Amino acid sequence: MTHHDVIVIGAGFSGMYQLKRLREAGFDTVVIEAGDDVGGTWFWNRYPGARCDIESVEYSYSFDPQLEQEWDWSERYAAQPEILDYARHVADRYDLRRDIEFNRRVRSLDWDEDATRWTVTTDDGRSRTATWVIAATGCLSVPSRPRFEGLEDFAGEVYWTSSWPHEPVDLAGKRVAVVGTGSSGLQTITAIAPEVGSLVVFQRTPSYAVPAHNGPNERLAEVRPIYPEFRAASRMERIGFQCDAGTDLLGETDPEEVERRLGLRWDVGGLCFTSEFADVLVDAEANEVVAEYVRRRIRETVKDPDVAEKLSPRTYPIASKRMCVDTGYFEVYNRDNVSLVDLGEEPIRRITARGIVAGDTEHEVDVIVFATGFDAMTGALNAMEVRNGDLTLREKWADGPRTYMGLMSVGFPNLFTVTGPQSPSVLSNMMTSIEYHVDWITAALEYLRANGRTRMEAEQEAEDNWVTATNDIADTTLMPQAASWYMGANIPGKRRMFMPFLGGVGTYKQIGDGVAVARYHGFELV
Ligand code: NA7
Numbered sequence: 001m002t003h004h005d006v007i008v009i010g011a012g013f014s015g016m017y018q019l020k021r022l023r024e025a026g027f028d029t030v031v032i033e034a035g036d037d038v039g040g041t042w043f044w045n046r047y048p049g050a051r052c053d054i055e056s057v058e059y060s061y062s063f064d065p066q067l068e069q070e071w072d073w074s075e076r077y078a079a080q081p082e083i084l085d086y087a088r089h090v091a092d093r094y095d096l097r098r099d100i101e102f103n104r105r106v107r108s109l110d111w112d113e114d115a116t117r118w119t120v121t122t123d124d125g126r127s128r129t130a131t132w133v134i135a136a137t138g139c140l141s142v143p144s145r146p147r148f149e150g151l152e153d154f155a156g157e158v159y160w161t162s163s164w165p166h167e168p169v170d171l172a173g174k175r176v177a178v179v180g181t182g183s184s185g186l187q188t189i190t191a192i193a194p195e196v197g198s199l200v201v202f203q204r205t206p207s208y209a210v211p212a213h214n215g216p217n218e219r220l221a222e223v224r225p226i227y228p229e230f231r232a233a234s235r236m237e238r239i240g241f242q243c244d245a246g247t248d249l250l251g252e253t254d255p256e257e258v259e260r261r262l263g264l265r266w267d268v269g270g271l272c273f274t275s276e277f278a279d280v281l282v283d284a285e286a287n288e289v290v291a292e293y294v295r296r297r298i299r300e301t302v303k304d305p306d307v308a309e310k311l312s313p314r315t316y317p318i319a320s321k322r323m324c325v326d327t328g329y330f331e332v333y334n335r336d337n338v339s340l341v342d343l344g345e346e347p348i349r350r351i352t353a354r355g356i357v358a359g360d361t362e363h364e365v366d367v368i369v370f371a372t373g374f375d376a377m378t379g380a381l382n383a384m385e386v387r388n389g390d391l392t393l394r395e396k397w398a399d400g401p402r403t404y405m406g407l408m409s410v411g412f413p414n415l416f417t418v419t420g421p422q423s424p425s426v427l428s429n430m431m432t433s434i435e436y437h438v439d440w441i442t443a444a445l446e447y448l449r450a451n452g453r454t455r456m457e458a459e460q461e462a463e464d465n466w467v468t469a470t471n472d473i474a475d476t477t478l479m480p481q482a483a484s485w486y487m488g489a490n491i492p493g494k495r496r497m498f499m500p501f502l503g504g505v506g507t508y509k510q511i512g513d514g515v516a517v518a519r520y521h522g523f524e525l526v
Contacts (some may be wrong), residue, residue: 004028006445007120007130009384011100012040013087014136014418014434017063020094021442031096031136032122034105038096039087040138042080047161047184047371048171049191050080053212053271053325054429057223058241059083061090062231062435069224077214077270077325108385109133111413116454118414131454134441135381136418139426142379144372144491150351154368161188161371171367173197177356179348180371181207183324188371193332200363202356204343205483206313208294209324213269236506240424240432243272250277250286262293274319281319281477291318301330308333310342320482322426376485377401377421377499388412400488400497404458404466404522405512407437413457416441422470424508426486427500436505440512447516448525455526462522474498 006022008015011033022029035043042050052059056073071086078086091097104122111118112129121127143162151158159169161184172195178185179202186209193199223230234241250258258277265273279286295312302308311330332338346359355364375382378401386393391411396402403409406423407416418437419425425433448456474480480498483489487496501508515521 001119002128003117004030004128004130006030006132006134007032007118007128008134008136009106009120010040010136010138010141010380011035011038011091011096011102012043012136012138012141013061013431014138014438015040015100015134016087016090016094016096017061017435018134018136018418018438018441019096019099020063021438022445023099025442025446027445029099030128030130031100032104032106032120033100033102036102037088038091038100039084041140042083042087044141044163045161045184046080046084046166047159047164047188047369048169049187050161050164050184051187051212051214052078052080052083053183054241054431055219055270056082056217057219057230058234058429059431060086061431062227065227067093068227073217073220075214076217076219077212106384108387109415110385111388111415113388116414132414132416132445134416134418135420137380139377139380139419139430140374142375142383144375144379145370146372146492148348148351153353154351154355155353156355156365157367159367159369161185161369162374171196174366175355175364176200176367176369177202177363177365178369178371179356180373181205182371182373183207183322184373185371186324186326186329188369189338190327190329190332192369193335193338197337198365199332199338200341200356200365201338202341202343202348202358203310205315205321206311207321207324208291208313208318209326209329210266210271210273210294211269212325212327213267214327234429234432235436235509237432238504238506239271240428240430240505243275245272245275245278247278248276249279249283250289251279251283253277255289258289259293262290266293266297270325271323274323281317281479284317284478287317287319287478294318298330302333304333307340310340316482316484317478320479321484322486373485373490375491375494376488377426378488379491381417381420386412386415398495400495401499402463402467404463405508405515406501407441408456408458408523410458410460410463413455416444421499422466422501424501424503424505427502428505432505436509436512440516443516444520447520451525453525455524456520457524457526459522459524466522469503470501471498473502477502 005027006029008018008031056078108121117129118133175198176196181203265276299308341358349357382394401421403422406420488494
């Protein structure tokens with residue numbers, strides 16, 4: 001059986017950078033990737049309108065100053081094809097593909113305590129061993145495909161945004177249904193509305209969306225000369241990108257001033273909208289003021305008041321579910337060829353050969369697009385059989401994930417997760433969090449090698465304290481009030497627990513740096 005120092009699972013932005021760092025550090029490393037090329041999220045999610053909602057000057061690697069200077073991002077928010085080009089460029093530039101095995105999915109990981117190594121088995125039946133395994137498997141990489149009765153009877157075309165075909169899909173003039181109104185749904189709906197014959201949107205929960213104000217990337221020229229300082233500042237931000245977050249409390253600010261300042265944020269656009277005041281995530285009344293501001297904007301945009309009301313989120317605090325960044329989404333509902341079905345009033349009963357039956361109405365369509373999200377954060381890890389003797393990760397995490405720093409879980413030595421549950425991950429600019437974890441893991445492996453250690457495992461007390469801290473921080477906020485994928489609430493039967501670390505990217509970095517300096521405090525090194 002082939003043995004490697006390290007096997008990395010996944011060749012998205014985490015896996016690619018992890019390979020580069022380990023190769024440079026002299027570790028024999030191989031990456032196993034299910035797709036037929038690099039890019040991860042941006043390889044799979046190629047639906048119409050797919051675009052990052054973090055600005056490209058932030059959502060890009062910082063590890064190579066030359067790459068930063070040479071790569072041109074054409075727009076403020078990069079579209080999926082450009083991000084995938086960037087991922088491919090990175091793979092070429094650092095000659096990464098020669099150590100990546102494509103078109104193989106890892107099925108199982110088995111820990112051998114005597115040999116101090118993992119056996120990694122892929123779906124082609126092949127096994128290899130490695131002293132270390134790094135799961136760079138992504139936080140939103142396992143699609144959630146809810147069961148809709150009768151879907152197999154549907155005579156038309158069916159697409160999932162999370163695994164959109166590589167060939168062009170012709171929707172021109174067709175009758176199209178979109179199910180799901182998270183970021184993927186909103187982007188798809190906005191992109192296809194002008195070209196399809198008719199579009200009917202099936203909405204279970206409306207999203208809070210703020211305008212992107214996308215356009216040419218004017219900021220790139222400003223940021224390039226100061227990139228090192230700019231990146232250093234982003235690493236210390238709460239969400240891993242710069243929002244110029246306010247420290248004033250909305251509850252203590254004059255309402256006219258609140259209105260003025262929210263208006264300025266709205267005009268700038270993007271996810272920083274909720275960062276103007278410091279109490280929005282912790283004070284329900286302050287949150288409601290910001291939420292109502294967005295609803296008013298929706299009412300101002302959507303001509304039909306009934307439709308505007310249906311599109312207005314009311315059942316959860318703003319920012320407690322992932323906010324969306326849009327480019328003309330609400331305007332779409334002023335088009336004659338677009339209609340909205342509120343599943344709260346008219347639930348989907350079944351799918352027929354002709355279309356979707358919601359309430360008492362059969363909506364006849366040629367195409368159904370599902371934008372129904374992902375089994376977030378734990379999905380990809382639990383999709384593999386991760387075993388240490390009788391203990392499996394899936395069983396251990398049946399009541400929610402348990403990790404120390406989102407990096408390791410007791411009982412599973414020598415297995416790291418990049419942006420794992422209970423790290424800032426999806427509550428941050430993923431690029432910032434990915435680079436931090438990859439650098440941290442690489443430094444840990446170098447330290448272990450230099451000190452003749454071959455085994456690293458989180459300690460029980462450290463893990464228990466970390467899980468408690470993560471939950472306690474979440475409980476001081478409004479975040480757990482929403483039935484969100486942060487909570488695992490979108491997957492039937494999944495235990496609800498707030499999964500990301502909410503303490504902030506900068507705080508997390510300070511803790512992680514301290515743990516490393518203290519010779520990996522809370523980890524047992526053997
Ligand atoms: P999301 O944000 O999880 O959105 C999924 C949407 O699909 C959401 O509106 C769901 O409604 C809806 N959904 C899920 N299951 C159903 C069923 N069974 N019936 C009807 N509607 C359903 O995923 P996205 O792909 O849009 O975005 C993921 C992240 O990618 C995004 O947050 C950014 O980080 C980028 P619900 O809200 O659960 O009621």
